[in-house]
Amino acid sequence: MIPFLALVRKDLRIFFNDRKAVMVGLVVPIVLASFFGYLFGGQRGDAETSKVPVLVIDQDGSEISGSLIAQLAGDKNLDVNPSTLDAAREAVRKGKATAAIVIPKDFGKDAGHALFTGDSKPELGVLYDPSHQMELGMVKGILSGAVMQTVSKEMFTGKNGREIVDESIAQVENNSHISSEDRKVLRNLLGSVKELNERRDRAAASGQSELSGGLTLPYETREQAITSGKDVAYNGYAHSFGGMGVQFILFMGLDVGIALLTLRQSGLWQRLRAAPLSRTMLLGSRTVSASLIAGFILLVLFSFARVVFGVRILGSLAGFVAVCAAFSLMTAAFGLMVAAIGGTVEATRGYAIMATLFMVMLGGAWVPTFVFPRWLQKLAVVVPTRWAMDGLDGMTWRGLGFSSAVVPISMMLLFTLLFGVVAVMRFRWEADS
Amino acid sequence: MLEVHNLTKTYGNLTAVAGVSFRADRGETIGLLGPNGAGKTTTVSMVAGLLKPDSGEVLIEGRRVQSDTDPLKLKIGLVPQDMALYDQFSARDNLIFFAALYSFAGAKAKQAIDAALDLVTLSDRASDKVGTFSGGMKRRLNLAAALLHDPQILLLDEPTVGVDPQSRNAIFENLETLKRRGKTLIYTTHYMEEAERLCDRIVIIDHGRVIANDTLQGLHKLLPVTNMLVIELDRANGLSPDQMKGLGEVKSVALQEGTLRVGLHDLSRGAPIVLRWLDENGHSYHHVSSEQPDLETVFLTLTGRRLRDSK
Numbered sequence: 001m002i003p004f005l006a007l008v009r010k011d012l013r014i015f016f017n018d019r020k021a022v023m024v025g026l027v028v029p030i031v032l033a034s035f036f037g038y039l040f041g042g043q044r045g046d047a048e049t050s051k052v053p054v055l056v057i058d059q060d061g062s063e064i065s066g067s068l069i070a071q072l073a074g075d076k077n078l079d080v081n082p083s084t085l086d087a088a089r090e091a092v093r094k095g096k097a098t099a100a101i102v103i104p105k106d107f108g109k110d111a112g113h114a115l116f117t118g119d120s121k122p123e124l125g126v127l128y129d130p131s132h133q134m135e136l137g138m139v140k141g142i143l144s145g146a147v148m149q150t151v152s153k154e155m156f157t158g159k160n161g162r163e164i165v166d167e168s169i170a171q172v173e174n175n176s177h178i179s180s181e182d183r184k185v186l187r188n189l190l191g192s193v194k195e196l197n198e199r200r201d202r203a204a205a206s207g208q209s210e211l212s213g214g215l216t217l218p219y220e221t222r223e224q225a226i227t228s229g230k231d232v233a234y235n236g237y238a239h240s241f242g243g244m245g246v247q248f249i250l251f252m253g254l255d256v257g258i259a260l261l262t263l264r265q266s267g268l269w270q271r272l273r274a275a276p277l278s279r280t281m282l283l284g285s286r287t288v289s290a291s292l293i294a295g296f297i298l299l300v301l302f303s304f305a306r307v308v309f310g311v312r313i314l315g316s317l318a319g320f321v322a323v324c325a326a327f328s329l330m331t332a333a334f335g336l337m338v339a340a341i342g343g344t345v346e347a348t349r350g351y352a353i354m355a356t357l358f359m360v361m362l363g364g365a366w367v368p369t370f371v372f373p374r375w376l377q378k379l380a381v382v383v384p385t386r387w388a389m390d391g392l393d394g395m396t397w398r399g400l401g402f403s404s405a406v407v408p409i410s411m412m413l414l415f416t417l418l419f420g421v422v423a424v425m426r427f428r429w430e431a432d433s
Numbered sequence: 434m435l436e437v438h439n440l441t442k443t444y445g446n447l448t449a450v451a452g453v454s455f456r457a458d459r460g461e462t463i464g465l466l467g468p469n470g471a472g473k474t475t476t477v478s479m480v481a482g483l484l485k486p487d488s489g490e491v492l493i494e495g496r497r498v499q500s501d502t503d504p505l506k507l508k509i510g511l512v513p514q515d516m517a518l519y520d521q522f523s524a525r526d527n528l529i530f531f532a533a534l535y536s537f538a539g540a541k542a543k544q545a546i547d548a549a550l551d552l553v554t555l556s557d558r559a560s561d562k563v564g565t566f567s568g569g570m571k572r573r574l575n576l577a578a579a580l581l582h583d584p585q586i587l588l589l590d591e592p593t594v595g596v597d598p599q600s601r602n603a604i605f606e607n608l609e610t611l612k613r614r615g616k617t618l619i620y621t622t623h624y625m626e627e628a629e630r631l632c633d634r635i636v637i638i639d640h641g642r643v644i645a646n647d648t649l650q651g652l653h654k655l656l657p658v659t660n661m662l663v664i665e666l667d668r669a670n671g672l673s674p675d676q677m678k679g680l681g682e683v684k685s686v687a688l689q690e691g692t693l694r695v696g697l698h699d700l701s702r703g704a705p706i707v708l709r710w711l712d713e714n715g716h717s718y719h720h721v722s723s724e725q726p727d728l729e730t731v732f733l734t735l736t737g738r739r740l741r742d743s744k
Contacts, residue, residue, distance in 0.1 A: 003536060006529075010519070013522070014519070017521045017522075270481070270513040270515075271511060275535060276504065276506040277502065279501060430483065430485065
């Protein structure tokens with residue numbers, strides 16, 4: 001036991017002895033986690049997001065197009081500005097605008113006809129920046145709603161709409177392709193619209209308030225964030241501190257592996273191997289010390305997040321501790337595996353950094369996994385960091401119970417076993433000669 | 434005490450060690466002498482259990498080391514060629530750690546550490562970080578770290594590399610002390626002077642093979658010329674070296690700038706013959722000295738190459 005404790009103590013002393021490195025190792029993830037936490041919602045989960053810049057080219061100049069632009073400008077998610085086609089194209093190309101909407105000539109008139117007849121639908125041009133696909137979806141959704149409301153309102157109550165209704169009645173009467181039964185129904189429909197408009201005119205003339213007209217979206221949304229409790233707001237820092245903790249602890253594990261590779265090339269390794277120490281003790285002590293360091297980093301990060309950003313463990317504290325312990329063990333085993341399969345220090349560092357960044361990225365430590373394509377989300381199941389993030393999210397802001405930590409813990413222990421077996425099987429015990 | 438039988442180690446097509454054998458008795462100092470890359474470190478690594486030989490065996494007190502934790506390993510102390518110390522720790526803390534590897538703790542460890550520090554005369558710097566030490570001090574501490582568990586056999590892999598003459602001398606004194614205490618020392622070096630000064634027997638290794646294994650005197654006997662008689666003549670006029678080649682014991686004669694160098698197989702018998710011949714033939718001289726060929730000459734004779742230039 002004396003040698004084992006001495007080996008662990010020595011590793012911890014070496015780690016803590018370099019105080020500048022320790023500080024940097026803690027400050028950098030804290031700064032990054034604070035930044036990402038702010039971006040992803042901050043303490044109340046409602047951080048202000050920037051509006052999507054959209055340009056509008058009005059080639060129609062009708063009341064409908066004017067109303068449509070006003071409707072778009074009123075949306076809290078859009079920053080709408082008028083432009084010309086060439087200027088808009090250049091702005092989108094340079095990334096200064098996410099999208100540009102081109103309202104063609106006669107859009108108002110054609111849209112009105114198309115609303116009733118379905119014929120000759122006008123085309124709204126949308127120029128977009130391909131690097132903003134997510135925002136494009138949002139812009140198209142808002143545009144659809146605005147067009148429906150604006151056009152239908154104009155058709156039912158506007159001056160243009162009345163003219164179009166009169167024209168449509170005439171078209172219905174003269175269209176030989178319409179059956180007599182359909183003609184009768186359409187005549188009644190358009191006649192009702194005309195009568196409604198006349199009633200509105202009479203009401204306006206007598207000083208009564210104007211009736212609202214047109215189609216509106218038949219629903220409103222009531223948004224409610226589902227968190228661990230009724231009055232508990234989502235804290236974006238909980239995820240970001242977990243994510244950055246996972247990333248930097250993995251890097252620490254990588255350092256453990258690289259340090260072991262370097263050690264193998266030194267006289268210290270020869271001295272250790274010359275002593276009557278088992279291989280289990282040499283690797284085991286390194287696993288324990290790396291796990292303790294990983295646990296320390298997580299403790300500091302979450303303590304900082306608790307004090308400064310109010311991040312709380314809303315789920316099971318035991319589950320949180322167990323998730324942290326399992327992840328720490330897994331990181332240590334990862335480090336040993338790096339040392340076991342690594343070649344030269346330089347080459348191993350490059351490959352291991354790449355592997356670490358992949359694990360961090362696919363595990364959802366940087367951005368949530370739901371933005372990934374579906375196949376990638378399925379692939380993330382085999383990424384150990386994904387389980388660490390699931391466990392940490394579950395025990396912090398999601399407020400889940402210990403039972404929800406069991407699967408992530410089990411998966412991480414499974415990966416620990418896998419990494420450990422590879423490390424033991426592939427470790428080159430003989431000194432480099 | 435230590436027996437090495439036919440050790441062989443290959444790396445791919447390269448044979449690093451090919452059938453190396455030697456033995457060392459209690460209190461004996463064996464020098465493994467050879468140029469860089471000769472296979473000395475590989476041999477020591479196999480003796481220490483760091484490398485598994487492809488064939489051959491190492492016996493310590495007649496037994497093979499069976500496992501990583503075999504108590505037989507306690508008989509061996511290793512001083513690696515590379516500095517095996519933690520610069521960020523003090524000298525004492527380094528030794529506390531290395532003592533703990535042998536399960537030494539508390540008073541037992543303190544006693545061993547104090548004794549080791551005393552031997553290498555670093556007691557007054559025990560609390561200083563190793564990073565502040567000179568190269569020579571680090572080398573001495575490197576030696577001390579191998580002594581904590583009081584091993585009977587000490588494997589020293591070029592323990593004086595990169596140190597100044599003063600520190601080298603201090604290390605030699607430490608080793609001579611250990612030798613007086615009855616320790617068995619296996620000392621690898623490519624410095625012939627070190628081997629000449631310290632070793633009872635010298636094993637010369639080249640290209641992984643033992644090319645000679647004997648005492649210093651025994652190695653000299655391998656040479657056609659064991660001594661050189663150097664005579665500074667008053668006048669060299671009229672003396673032809675060829676005239677002396679027929680004299681008994683004379684193996685070689687060279688005359689250069691008034692100095693006559695006569696190679697003799699046996700100095701005590703040959704010197705009087707040469708000096709008498711010079712008197713009888715009217716060649717006066719003002720200074721006579723003798724030189725003994727060194728290990729460099731031995732290596733040159735055995736391999737046809739110089740020790741320090743060998744590849």
